[in-house]
Amino acid sequence: MYAYDQFDRTFLAERVAEFREQTRRFLAGELSEDEFRPLRLRNGLYIQTHAPMLRVAIPYGLLATRQLRMLAHIARRFDRGYGHFSTRQNIQYNWPKLAEVPDILEALASVEMHAIQTSGNCIRNVTADHLAGVAADELEDPRPWCELIRQWSTLHPEFYYLPRKFKIAVTGASTDRAASEVHDVGVHLVRGPAGEVGFEILAGGGLGRMPVIGKRIRAWLPKPELLGYLEAILRVYNRHGRRDNIHKARIKVLVKALGVEEFTRQVEAEYAASAAWAPRLEEAQIARMQACFAPPAYLSLPDLAAPLGVSAALLAWYRHNSRAHKIAGYRVVFVSLKKHGEAPGDMSAEQMDALAELADRYSFGQVRVTHDQNLVLADVAQHDLAALHAALEPLGLATPNIGTLTDMICCPGLDFCSLANAGSIDIAKQIHERFNDFDYLYDLGEIQVKMSGCMNACGHHHVGHIGILGVDKHGEEWYQITLGGSASGRVALGEVIGPSVPKLQVAATLARILAVYVERREDAAESFLETVRRIGVGPFKERVYATDTEAA
Amino acid sequence: MRLILRRPEPAADVWRYPGEAGSGPQVLTLAELTAGAAAAGALGVLIGPTDDVRLLAPYLGRLTLVVVQFEKLGDGRGYSQAQVLRQQVGYRGELRASGALKRDHMYLLARCGFDAFELDPSEDGQGAWAQLERFSVAYQASSGTLVHPHLKGAALGS
Numbered sequence: 001m002y003a004y005d006q007f008d009r010t011f012l013a014e015r016v017a018e019f020r021e022q023t024r025r026f027l028a029g030e031l032s033e034d035e036f037r038p039l040r041l042r043n044g045l046y047i048q049t050h051a052p053m054l055r056v057a058i059p060y061g062l063l064a065t066r067q068l069r070m071l072a073h074i075a076r077r078f079d080r081g082y083g084h085f086s087t088r089q090n091i092q093y094n095w096p097k098l099a100e101v102p103d104i105l106e107a108l109a110s111v112e113m114h115a116i117q118t119s120g121n122c123i124r125n126v127t128a129d130h131l132a133g134v135a136a137d138e139l140e141d142p143r144p145w146c147e148l149i150r151q152w153s154t155l156h157p158e159f160y161y162l163p164r165k166f167k168i169a170v171t172g173a174s175t176d177r178a179a180s181e182v183h184d185v186g187v188h189l190v191r192g193p194a195g196e197v198g199f200e201i202l203a204g205g206g207l208g209r210m211p212v213i214g215k216r217i218r219a220w221l222p223k224p225e226l227l228g229y230l231e232a233i234l235r236v237y238n239r240h241g242r243r244d245n246i247h248k249a250r251i252k253v254l255v256k257a258l259g260v261e262e263f264t265r266q267v268e269a270e271y272a273a274s275a276a277w278a279p280r281l282e283e284a285q286i287a288r289m290q291a292c293f294a295p296p297a298y299l300s301l302p303d304l305a306a307p308l309g310v311s312a313a314l315l316a317w318y319r320h321n322s323r324a325h326k327i328a329g330y331r332v333v334f335v336s337l338k339k340h341g342e343a344p345g346d347m348s349a350e351q352m353d354a355l356a357e358l359a360d361r362y363s364f365g366q367v368r369v370t371h372d373q374n375l376v377l378a379d380v381a382q383h384d385l386a387a388l389h390a391a392l393e394p395l396g397l398a399t400p401n402i403g404t405l406t407d408m409i410c411c412p413g414l415d416f417c418s419l420a421n422a423g424s425i426d427i428a429k430q431i432h433e434r435f436n437d438f439d440y441l442y443d444l445g446e447i448q449v450k451m452s453g454c455m456n457a458c459g460h461h462h463v464g465h466i467g468i469l470g471v472d473k474h475g476e477e478w479y480q481i482t483l484g485g486s487a488s489g490r491v492a493l494g495e496v497i498g499p500s501v502p503k504l505q506v507a508a509t510l511a512r513i514l515a516v517y518v519e520r521r522e523d524a525a526e527s528f529l530e531t532v533r534r535i536g537v538g539p540f541k542e543r544v545y546a547t548d549t550e551a552a
Numbered sequence: 553m554r555l556i557l558r559r560p561e562p563a564a565d566v567w568r569y570p571g572e573a574g575s576g577p578q579v580l581t582l583a584e585l586t587a588g589a590a591a592a593g594a595l596g597v598l599i600g601p602t603d604d605v606r607l608l609a610p611y612l613g614r615l616t617l618v619v620v621q622f623e624k625l626g627d628g629r630g631y632s633q634a635q636v637l638r639q640q641v642g643y644r645g646e647l648r649a650s651g652a653l654k655r656d657h658m659y660l661l662a663r664c665g666f667d668a669f670e671l672d673p674s675e676d677g678q679g680a681w682a683q684l685e686r687f688s689v690a691y692q693a694s695s696g697t698l699v700h701p702h703l704k705g706a707a708l709g710s
Contacts, residue, residue: 038626274640276639
C-alpha cells in the first residue's frame with residue numbers, strides 16, 4: 001500500500017497543528033460556532049445528538065494492521081471502546097471529547113491516517129472496489145488512482161468550499177462493487193479505442209433526496225489527464241452549482257438543470273481553456289504509484305476444492321463468507337460485522353486488535369473496509385481457512401451471512417445522528433431476531449437490504465434490493481419500503497411500494513415480501529432482485545397491504 | 553478606514569468602492585466597466601460571486617486592482633475566479649479577497665493567487681499574516697506569489 005514519505009508526514013503534522021490552534025481559539029471564544037463549523041467539519045468533526053462525532057478517513061478502504069491497532073487504541077483511550085464502519089469505507093467514533101480531538105488526530109497521524117475532508121462541502125474520501133487487486137474481473141487496480149486523487153484533492157486550494165459535498169469512486173472491474181454510478185463522479189478504468197487503458201468518466205450521480213444515476217460525460221480519457229479533467233468538472237461545478245438551497249446544491253442538480261450535453265460541453269470547454277495549467281501525470285509518476293500497490297508475495301499453492309475440515313459451521317462460512325481469488329491457492333475472506341443482535345458495522349477495540357493479529361498471520365498484514373460495512377481479509381491461503389475460521393468464530397466475526405438478508409447496510413440513525421428521522425439500529429435488531437434461521441436465509445439467496453434513517457440516504461436505501469427509509473410521522477418513527485434497487489450491474493433505483501409502515505411492523509412487512517418471492521420465483525436460481533424485476537412490485541404491494549393479517 | 557493586508561505591510565486603502573464618496577480612484581463594478589464607465593488611468597473593478605472574470609481580458613493593460621467579494625462564509629466561487637484570472641486571463645496586478653473571511657482562509661486564498669486581503673474586521677492583521685506560513689508543503693501547483701510551497705512532484709505534475 002502507499003507509504004508516507006517525509007513530505008506527507010510534514011504536511012499532516014502541520015495540519016494537526018493548524019486544527020489544534022483552531023480548536024484552542026474556538027474554546028477561548030475567538031472563533032464563533034459558525035466560524036468554527038466549516039473548519040472542524042473539514043477535520044471530520046460533527047456535533048451530534050449526544051456528543052461530537054469524529055469520522056476518520058480510510059482512503060479507499062485500505063488499512064494496514066498497525067493502523068487498525070491504532071483505531072482500537074483510539075476507541076479505548078478516547079471513546080467508549082468501539083467504532084462504527086460507514087458506507088464510505090470510513091470509521092466513526094461517537095463519543096470523543098472536542099478538546100481531545102487534536103490529540104486523536106495526532107495519534108492518527110503517527111500511523112499515516114487523518115480525518116481530513118471526511119465531512120464539509122469539499123472533496124470527500126475517495127472510495128474504491130473492496131476487491132481491488134484480487135478480483136478476477138478486474139482490468140486494472142483502481143487504488144493507485146485513488147491515492148493520486150486523495151493527494152490531489154487534499155486541501156486543493158480551489159475546491160475547498162464547494163456548493164456541497166463531492167464524492168468520487170473509482171473501479172477497475174467489470175462488476176461495480178463501489179456503487180460508482182451513484183457518486184458525484186464515477187471513474188471507471190476501461191480500454192480505449194486503441195486497446196490502451198484509460199478512464200470512462202461519469203458525473204451527476206447521487207442518492208439523498210433526489211436519487212440519480214450518473215451520466216457518462218467522457219467515454220475515454222487518457223491516464224495522464226485524469227486530475228486535469230477532474231479539475232475542469234469541479235471548476236464548472238464550483239462556479240455554477242447552486243448555493244441558495246442546500247437540497248439542490250449537489251452536482252447532480254446542475255447536470256440535470258443544464259442537461260448532460262450542455263454540462264459536458266462546459267466541462268470540455270473549461271478543460272481546453274485550462275490546458276496550460278491543468279495537472280498532467282507523467283508516466284514515471286504513475287508507475288511509482290502503481291508500484292506501491294504491487295501484489296503481495298503470494299506463495300505458489302494448489303487450488304483446494306473446499307476447506308480442510310468438515311464441520312457444518314466451517315462449510316457454511318466458507319460458502320457464504322469467502323470468495324474466489326484470482327491467484328490459485330488463495331481465497332478472499334469477508335469478516336462479517338453483521339452479527340445478529342449487534343449494530344451493523346460496529347466493532348469493538350478487542351475485535352480490532354484480534355483481527356489485526358489474524359491479518360498479520362493470514363493476510364499479509366492488511367484489512368479492507370467494504371462500503372456495505374464489513375471487513376475483508378483479501379489474501380488468505382486456502383490451507384489457512386479452517387484455522388482462520390476457528391479464530392474468527394469466538395470473536396463474533398464469523399457470522400456466515402455475507403450477501404444474505406441480514407448482511408444489511410445500516411446508518412447510525414436516530415440513536416446517534418442529529419439528521420435522522422428514525423432509528424436504524426433497532427430495525428436491524430428486529431430483522432436479525434425475526435430472520436434468525438440461517439437455512440431460510442440461505443434459501444432466500446442474495447438479498448441486499450439497505451436502510452437509512454433519513455432522506456440523506458447514508459444507508460443507500462434507494463439501491464437496496466429492499467430499501468428501508470426512516471420517516472418522521474408526527475413525532476413517530478415510520479418506515480418506507482422500496483423494492484428493486486441495485487447498486488451494481490444494471491444499476492436501478494428502488495420503487496416505493498406504498499405508505500410507510502409503523503416501526504414494529506418492519507420485519508413482519510419484510511416477511512410478507514419474502515413470502516411473495518418464495519412463491520413466485522421461477523426456480524431456486526432466480527434471485528429476489530430478478531423476481532422483482534420480472535413481476536414488478538405489484539404482487540408485493542398487494543400482500544403487504546392486504547387486510548388479512550394471516551399472511552404475516 | 554479600510555485596512556488591507558498586503559506585502560510589505562498592511563496599509564489603508566486608497567480606493568473608493570462602488571457607492572463610496574471621497575477622493576481616491578473609483579472601483580467599478582464589472583457591469584459598469586463593461587458598459588464603458590471607466591475614466592482614464594488606472595482601473596479597479598469589484599467582482600461579485602456570479603461574475604465571469606474572463607470578461608476582464610480586454611482591460612488587462614490598465615487594470616491594477618481586482619477585488620473579489622466573498623459575501624458569505626463558505627462561498628468558494630472566488631477561489632475559482634482567482635485561479636481563472638491568474639492562470640487563464642493572465643492578470644498580474646493586485647488581487648484582493650474581501651468579505652466574510654477569517655485568517656483561516658488566507659492560506660488557500662493565497663495559493664489561488666490572492667495577494668491582498670480585507671478580512672472580517674474582528675481579525676488581528678499581524679496574527680493573520682502568519683497563516684501564510686502555515687504549510688511548508690502542498691500537493692498541488694499554485695498560482696500564488698505569496699506562498700511557494702515545495703510541491704510533491706512524485707505525485708503530481710507541477
